[in-house]
Amino acid sequence: MKNYEVVVIGGGPGGYVAAEEAAKYSQSVAIIENKYLGGTCLNTGCIPSKTLLRHSEVIELMEKAKRWGIEYENFTISFEKMMKRKTKVVESLRKGVESLLNQANVDIYNGTAVVHTNKQITIENPNGSETISADRVIIATGSRPAVPSIKGLDNVTYHTSDTIFDMESLPSSLVIVGGGVIGLEFACIFSALNVEVTIIEMADGLIPGEDEEVAALISKELKKKKVNILTSSGVNEISEGDNGKLIRVKLSSGEHISIQADQVLIASGRKPNISAVSELNLTMNGPFIAVNKQMKTSFPNVFAVGDVIGGWQLAHVASAEGIVAASNACEIFKEVNYKAVPRCIYSSPEIASVGLTENEAQASGLPIRVEKFPLSASGKAMAMDERIGFIKLIVEETYGEILGVVMVGPHVTEIVTEASSFILLEGTVNELAELIHPHPTLSEGIWEAARAWLHKKNTLVNLK
Numbered sequence: 001m002k003n004y005e006v007v008v009i010g011g012g013p014g015g016y017v018a019a020e021e022a023a024k025y026s027q028s029v030a031i032i033e034n035k036y037l038g039g040t041c042l043n044t045g046c047i048p049s050k051t052l053l054r055h056s057e058v059i060e061l062m063e064k065a066k067r068w069g070i071e072y073e074n075f076t077i078s079f080e081k082m083m084k085r086k087t088k089v090v091e092s093l094r095k096g097v098e099s100l101l102n103q104a105n106v107d108i109y110n111g112t113a114v115v116h117t118n119k120q121i122t123i124e125n126p127n128g129s130e131t132i133s134a135d136r137v138i139i140a141t142g143s144r145p146a147v148p149s150i151k152g153l154d155n156v157t158y159h160t161s162d163t164i165f166d167m168e169s170l171p172s173s174l175v176i177v178g179g180g181v182i183g184l185e186f187a188c189i190f191s192a193l194n195v196e197v198t199i200i201e202m203a204d205g206l207i208p209g210e211d212e213e214v215a216a217l218i219s220k221e222l223k224k225k226k227v228n229i230l231t232s233s234g235v236n237e238i239s240e241g242d243n244g245k246l247i248r249v250k251l252s253s254g255e256h257i258s259i260q261a262d263q264v265l266i267a268s269g270r271k272p273n274i275s276a277v278s279e280l281n282l283t284m285n286g287p288f289i290a291v292n293k294q295m296k297t298s299f300p301n302v303f304a305v306g307d308v309i310g311g312w313q314l315a316h317v318a319s320a321e322g323i324v325a326a327s328n329a330c331e332i333f334k335e336v337n338y339k340a341v342p343r344c345i346y347s348s349p350e351i352a353s354v355g356l357t358e359n360e361a362q363a364s365g366l367p368i369r370v371e372k373f374p375l376s377a378s379g380k381a382m383a384m385d386e387r388i389g390f391i392k393l394i395v396e397e398t399y400g401e402i403l404g405v406v407m408v409g410p411h412v413t414e415i416v417t418e419a420s421s422f423i424l425l426e427g428t429v430n431e432l433a434e435l436i437h438p439h440p441t442l443s444e445g446i447w448e449a450a451r452a453w454l455h456k457k458n459t460l461v462n463l464k
């Protein structure tokens, strides 16, 4: 039986980055993946969604350009070609992950792994089964869509994020159950393609847990795109009607309505894949595998990272945890620092935040003051005709430490990293105001917010 120093289970951003990292420490490494390398992120998550969102962005831009004098007769949309491009992007990146692992001398096994208590690992695939053994194991088996129990759902066809990227034709209408990040991104993708979209969310606003002002703004923007948003509402039943699916909804008012839709997308959360470790009797954190800051589970020499441990459920966090797990598995002590994790939503407009939310900062008991710079006052935003959005700084009042930043607007998912650096390095609003930003850029908005914050502080001091 072949033995490896490190075996990684799951080839997503947590797993393949962990395998590559362990190999850098000259370990013999294997990775086991039962579907596609790249995991959810590359195959049914981050990458295909962002590829389709790019199409929506261009369509919206073309509509807007008509107002600038860039006029054209008509344009047509080929959903088939868009989906083909999406598949090409995914396949090419998947090959990239494979060649990265090959270059790092990581052995790749295809199949479903089960870890036994003696650290032997059985790998099963349609061609049979084989067993390898490991000195140390990293579990990176990720998560899958959680499907709520809704009356009738078992008897109708519906999509999850695992299946929707294989859709062959554009639906005329789509009901999205769940108004979180995933639901929001799909609403933007399909509404730009002229699909009639309805979002049904149980909480009293979209993207529960995020900045309330942001949630209100994005709701307003989605409504402008003719997305029907039902919050504080629950789906009671789904059935197959004569003209599509019939979705029975209980509204916040208590009233019941029926919505007819061509397709239904269930986007109401994700649950961890834990069958690989069922024999290990691991300590759990709710449904997720419990780990310490070095990513160690309760079983000696077994580590876990990414969506399977819960928490952020973001690809970049899974990779950061993968690096930490691999380092500790190779006896290099590391811990994950979650202080400056950027949270991005690629809606239109985009949303990006890092550090504490305003509510969290208020609850911390620290004296805080918030400053907001509206993009309507940004030269670059005006030039781009993208004036919807703002940049909000959440700052500790006494020393001026930046605790959190929230941004809404074009490309904010790219510029949020500046805010992350300040938060990680405990930068202050004074330092931010002194940092020379290029002009004209959207990132100047962060600088403007810092200057406004300081100006108001000085004004307050002078008044005393």
Ligand code: FAD
Residues within 6 Å of the ligand: 009, 010, 011, 012, 013, 014, 015, 032, 033, 034, 035, 036, 037, 038, 039, 040, 041, 042, 044, 045, 046, 047, 049, 111, 112, 113, 114, 140, 141, 142, 143, 161, 182, 273, 275, 276, 305, 306, 307, 308, 313, 314, 315, 316, 317, 318, 346
């Ligand atoms: P995964 O990527 O889920 O990989 C785990 C892999 O393990 C899978 O390939 C699975 O098949 C395999 N596996 C499971 N069990 C076994 C077993 N027993 N044996 C062998 N293999 C096994 N995050 C972002 O940061 N940015 C985004 O823009 C973003 N967009 C998203 C959009 C959508 C629609 C979705 C669904 C998710 C998105 N995410 C995004 C979340 C991101 O995809 C996940 O956080 C990330 O993929 C988690 O990485 P992971 O390595 O933990 O698990």
